[in-house]
Amino acid sequence: MGKYVLFASIPAWGHIYPVMAGLTELAARGHRVRCVAATGFAQEVGRSVDVVPYESPMDSARAELADMGNVLSLMLEETRTSYAVLEKLVREERPDVIVSDVLATSGWLLGQAFGIPLVRTWPVFASNSEFSLHQDYESRPDTEESMADFFGAVAGFLAETGVPDVRPEQFFDNEADRNIALFPREMQPRGETFDSRFTFITPCIRPAEESAELGWLRASQPLAVVSLGTVFNEKIGFFRTCLEGIDRLGWHAAAALGDKVTPADVGPVSDRVLLRRSLPMIDSLRHASVAISHGGLTSTIEALAQGVPVLVAPQIGEQHAVADRVEALGLGVRLREPFTAAEVADLIKQVAHDTAMAERLAEFRRKLRGGRGGGEFADAVEAACP
Template sequence: MTGKHVLYASIPAWGHVYPVIEGLTELVRRGHRVSALASGSFAPEVGEVLDVVRYDSPMDNSNAALADMSTVLPLMLKETRTAYATLSQAIRDDRPDVIVSDVLSTAGWLAGQAFGIPVIRTWPVFASNSEFSLHQDYESRSDTDESMAAFFGAVAEFLDDVGLSSSVSPEQFFDNEADRNIVLFPREIQPKGETFDERFTFITPCIRPSEQSPERQWLAASQPLAVVSLGTVFNDKIGFFRTCIEGVERLGWYTAAALGGKVSPAQVGPISQRVLLRAKLPMIDTLRHASVAISHGGLTSTIEALAQGVPVLIAPQIGEQRGVADSIERLGLGVRLHEPFTSAELADVIKTVANDSAMAERLEQFKQRLRDGRSGAQFADAVEVAFA
């Protein structure tokens, strides 16, 4: 096949970017050219394997209150305006054969409509169809009629500004469809997965390689190990980190905790020598040595844990994460934590999970399911279909 040009668009969120890097890299290995939209803090890592289309994202390192839709909606529209302007110029300068667009990159989908370029949507989160909607089934949005009316009014102005008002409605900012979709995890994780038709290709996840970090020696020597993380957004809960560390300490285990940028080690302390605190952990290196993961239930981080055979204890912070917890419990690969919980209660849950031989067997089988060696190839195959 003659090499083609792929343009990838995503929001600046590692949980959306990491799951596609291996697949996009495989396309490069096959002789295609891949350009990727990337903002400041993402450009260096993305640029190691792909051609970077740089832009200044208003969402990159944003301190906005992402649980407040009155803040999120204008931020999303500002992101779309900024990304769309960059994508439009990039397409005029170097037209791609296909746009691969993250489900939250409305700019990528709009660019496809504006320039008549095929769009393939990627889903690092639960996919939606007529039978399942993350927003409706798990109430993952907290918008009101008033906030949505104001938002759609602003979207209408934006669509008019870019010349798309006659072909795209404001409501399609959220409810737009793509004929081709790549779901970045196995079908059995997806709620009502059996209802998704041939437009949706479910693939083996693309798992990041080891970071080869300086912490590997400590992680390897600190057994058994529990990893604690609340992700990059809803991670300002000092009490959560303290309770988790105290619960793990009750068992005499070691803890590696990723605190994020809102909680400092001093706020969590004092700690023993069995505890490693970092703003950001080398997560793949950490999970390779972990016996259990205690997390918020982000889908990407959950799949990364399962790919290492690590059971997940999920304390959901938002609707989407409740869905992840439900799927993981349904598959028997972890349990949901109901907040608030005490350190003693957490210690009991960890002990139960660690001694569950049936769960360990399921985890090993699912680990093999996630690591069949064809993750990047499956992604590239699904993209190449659009070239035919």
């Protein structure tokens, strides 16, 4: 008999794309899958599963996330808003299991409040007693005063919701007995220390878009893909320098500028350059010889799944962790700021002509694509169902 699976995440494609194949597989197996999704994400997510849209404060205030000092307050407002939506759904019909993104604290709280089995998903590096992404790669400018204010606000929220036996500090350290890491164990720092509560799966790589740009991408060789993701992407100088370095080699470039930088900001470019607010990323990576990015874990996995070496220019702590793992595995190099166009050109040549790296990339690509990611995800969720 099919189960009722309720999924909660935050409004970030890097947290949603990696689970979509798994949720789709659960639905194909006869389970009822509902996903609470911010309004801007609901249409695309709704192509695969039943969606309950809501107005997300994090989605509407996306520009504020670029200032790390705003993250805690936005996260709390996101939790407060999504918890209200989730609680209403649970009171209407109790799910058999909650699947909750690691940053969707509302999902974890709901499991605690109603005694519902919970599976946590990790599209970012997982944490245990041996490794903590926040402690080992600290990003936020927290002070004792700011944390005291934040935990006071969390305590007020917990009192409003009436969740029993939950301390404000558990807003971060909310352990789950079942966890799905959406990437191979080899990518995880201190991966050997994670016990049976953590299932590392073959990544769920989204399919190619078959976009209108496909003809240009296919004909534009060699090709470098440039992106800074969707949050910390306001660096005009980054795009200019990368594109100049690529141009020095006579390569083609496809750049995803995001919503803060315009093509006019970057300046005149040749017909070897494709500038877009967002790229059809899988189409682009399938035809790329190198990717230059911020080092988001999802975007890095997507590049490596196509056998593309990465130049990582990390912006925040978790991206520094990704850069460290990429270098440790020999699958790319770190692009250290400040850098020049000449340095970009030299690093591109270095990775493009590194035959040993190419062999490692081919082997890792087989690992990323050789499993049954959606099936492994669905197996792990089914194992948590009563």
